[in-house]
Each structure stands twice: as structure tokens, then as C-alpha cells.
Amino acid sequence: MLLLMIFSKQNKFILSHVLTPKQSKIENCILFHFMPVGVPKVPFVVPGDEDASWIDLYNRLFQERLLFLGQEVNSEISNQLVGLMVYLSLEDKTKDLYLFINSPGGDVISGMAMFDAMHFVEAEVQTVCVGLAASMASLLLVGGEITKRLAFPHAMIHQPASSFQEGQTVECMLEANELLKMRETITQIYAQRTGKPSWQISKDMERDLFMSAEEAQAYGIVDMVADSV
Structure with a gap:
């Protein structure tokens, strides 16, 4: 199994989807293997910025x-x-x-x-x-x-x-x-x-x-x- 994460040209997150091996050959996509769960990341908007950044939960x-x-x-x-x-x-x-x-x-x-x-x-x-x-x-x-x-x-x-x-x-x-x-x-x-x-x-x-x-x-x-x- 692979996790498909699709980003726009502005690097904004659009969609995530679980793919089978046969579905994994898609251009302009970033593929990540499933990994053990670590410290999760959460979105945070820095004052003055329009877009949220993903930072460590504890931070x-x-x-x-x-x-x-x-x-x-x-x-x-x-x-x-x-x-x-x-x-x-x-x-x-x-x-x-x-x-x-x-x-x-x-x-x-x-x-x-x-x-x-x-x-x-x-x-x-x-x-x-x-x-x-x-x-x-x-x-x-x-x-x-x-x-x-x-x-x-x-x-x-x-x-x-x-x-x-x-x-x-x-x-x-x-x-x-x-x-x-x-x-x-x-x-x-x-x-x-x-x-x-x-x-x-x-x-x-x-x-x-x-x-x-x-x-x-x-x-x-x-x-x-x-x-x-």
C-alpha cells in the first residue's frame, strides 16, 4: 500500500488517497510509504502569513x-x-x-x-x-x-x-x-x-x-x- 498525497504547484495540500501498487504510477504526485506513527504534526498559522505551516504537536x-x-x-x-x-x-x-x-x-x-x-x-x-x-x-x-x-x-x-x-x-x-x-x-x-x-x-x-x-x-x-x- 502507498499513500498518495497530491499538492498543487503552490505546494498546497489538495488530496490524500491510499493506492494499490498498480495505481501508484501517477505523474506530478508525491508518494510516501506508510511509516510508524511518530510525533504528529498540526497546522499553525504564523501571524502575518496567509497559509498554515505544519509543525510538531509539542511545539x-x-x-x-x-x-x-x-x-x-x-x-x-x-x-x-x-x-x-x-x-x-x-x-x-x-x-x-x-x-x-x-x-x-x-x-x-x-x-x-x-x-x-x-x-x-x-x-x-x-x-x-x-x-x-x-x-x-x-x-x-x-x-x-x-x-x-x-x-x-x-x-x-x-x-x-x-x-x-x-x-x-x-x-x-x-x-x-x-x-x-x-x-x-x-x-x-x-x-x-x-x-x-x-x-x-x-x-x-x-x-x-x-x-x-x-x-x-x-x-x-x-x-x-x-x-x-
Whole structure:
């Protein structure tokens, strides 16, 4: 099977049609084999232009101040989201940003960078858990603007994990000390933003504590549970 896409001389889209191999020999047409679905493209009219351009779906949503964390937290996605938060806040600090989260967590340092950026920019950041918010992802969820944190199905918190490289004994001891400091910092963040005492947060972080959206709301991680969009 081939997908026939016909364009005019002005390169404007006219028609698409599925062709059999026998029908595929047509002049002045552009033929594309079916490919696995990737990030879809959507039409967008640039101010001042008459015709729409096809751009990446996420780039279009970024223009509406909608950000997405849909993978493990690492330095690459952290840098991208921090940059977007800073840029969009400078563009208009009066409009909220929306961070949609569906992540198993990941690197502590990268997660803390995003958390700090959320509180550095002047625009308020609303957080929305649309699937899983585990480990550092749950810290980002709880780090949203208070009264503007929303959850769909699941949220989870557990003790932070270090992603530093293994080294010699002295280096491991230094790493352990830094991890303890980071753990204390994260414990205090949860305590401040949930209203729970530090001892309870510390106890709960000793194990994987899975919560439903309603349980996360009762715990103070989110403020609302979404019924519909």
C-alpha cells in the first residue's frame, strides 16, 4: 500500500488517497510509504502569513504554555523544560504555565533543577499528573503552585535515589553525605508543601508508597482530582 498525497504547484495540500501498487504510477504526485506513527504534526498559522505551516504537536502546545514531562527525568529533558519555563515566563509573566507529568522519576539533581526553575520564574506553574508521578516526578508535582496542583489516576512518593557514578571508598562516603543532605532537603520540601510533619514524610519515604489521586489529594500532594478535561 502507498499513500498518495497530491499538492498543487503552490505546494498546497489538495488530496490524500491510499493506492494499490498498480495505481501508484501517477505523474506530478508525491508518494510516501506508510511509516510508524511518530510525533504528529498540526497546522499553525504564523501571524502575518496567509497559509498554515505544519509543525510538531509539542511545539504547538508549547506556544499555548503547555509543557510535558513524559519520560524519565534526566539532564536533557531538565534543560529543555527549564529553558521553556524561563522563555515563556519572560514572554508573559501574567499567564500560568502548565506542566503535565507522566514520569517514573529519575535523576535527583536534574529534578531539583526543574523544581528550582518552577519557583524562580515569575509565571505561576500549574502541575498536572496524567498518569504516573513517581520519585522526583512526584516532587515536581507537589512543587506546583499551591491550589493549582491536579491529578488524574496515580501518584507515588519514595525516598530519593542517587545517580552519581560509583567510585573509591572516600568518594562513596562523600556521595552518601551529599545524598543525606539532598534527602533532608526533599523531606523539608514535601513537609512544607503538603503540611505533613517531617517525621511522617521521612517515614513514608522509606518505602514505595503508592497513592490513588484521591489519596494524593488527602496527603497534600495535589489540591484537586480531575473529573474531566
